[in-house]
Amino acid sequence: MALKINRTTQRVLKGIGIVLLVIAVTFMAKTFIWEKDYYRTKTGEKRAVADAPITRIISALNPSEKKPTDKELSEYQVEREFPRYLDIERLKIHARVQMSKVDTNGLLAVPNNIYDANWYSGSSKPGHNGYIIISGIHSTKSNKGIFANLDSLEVGDIIKIENGAGDTFKYEVKEINIVSDQKDSNSVLAKMQTRLNQSETLSLVTVKTNSANQEFESLVMLRANIKE
Numbered sequence: 001m002a003l004k005i006n007r008t009t010q011r012v013l014k015g016i017g018i019v020l021l022v023i024a025v026t027f028m029a030k031t032f033i034w035e036k037d038y039y040r041t042k043t044g045e046k047r048a049v050a051d052a053p054i055t056r057i058i059s060a061l062n063p064s065e066k067k068p069t070d071k072e073l074s075e076y077q078v079e080r081e082f083p084r085y086l087d088i089e090r091l092k093i094h095a096r097v098q099m100s101k102v103d104t105n106g107l108l109a110v111p112n113n114i115y116d117a118n119w120y121s122g123s124s125k126p127g128h129n130g131y132i133i134i135s136g137i138h139s140t141k142s143n144k145g146i147f148a149n150l151d152s153l154e155v156g157d158i159i160k161i162e163n164g165a166g167d168t169f170k171y172e173v174k175e176i177n178i179v180s181d182q183k184d185s186n187s188v189l190a191k192m193q194t195r196l197n198q199s200e201t202l203s204l205v206t207v208k209t210n211s212a213n214q215e216f217e218s219l220v221m222l223r224a225n226i227k228e
């Protein structure tokens with residue numbers, strides 16, 4: 001009799017264990033699917049889990065000052081959905097857009113050429129309803145970079161991005177942020193990593209340094225919303 005009860009108990013416990021396992025697996029699957037869909041809704045693409053938040057913009061050491069030829073510009077290629085060119089008519093900018101990443105310390109490097117721009121690969125691609133981050137060099141000891149006059153843009157100015165497939169996206173400047181105290185740059189960098197007005201947002205950022213010693217003077221960051 002005792003043996004029969006033990007076997008029955010074992011079967012019941014085994015059945016309960018299987019049911020609990022099924023429930024746990026189902027819950028985890030639903031949570032994963034919900035989270036994936038949530039971040040795709042918020043950013044327009046999959047969440048970049050491996051990318052660290054940007055906490056500082058660092059200058060390139062001895063960036064190249066060699067201006068690309070017309071042939072080099074026209075032959076420049078990237079993947080279809082990646083930014084290929086940055087155009088700002090008011091500043092007479094037509095620049096190649098390179099790809100960059102953020103290291104584990106949250107440092108985002110500017111381009112290694114004063115005539116190029118850098119797209120942060122942890123941000124969105126144009127047309128994906130997320131936030132896009134592009135950095136550029138303000139100036140070196142001897143020359144001006146493409147973002148030397150970034151702070152002269154005004155609300156309402158138009159910025160264009162062309163991707164590798166040849167599609168052009170237009171963005172209208174909505175706000176300009178300039179901070180002269182490096183301690184205050186954290187809030188600006190955090191804001192840069194969000195969308196503005198719940199719409200696809202392009203952020204351009206540069207660090208202005210002293211021409212003599214290349215020490216920090218100000219951080220300039222503007223945000224623009226896509227024009228439908």
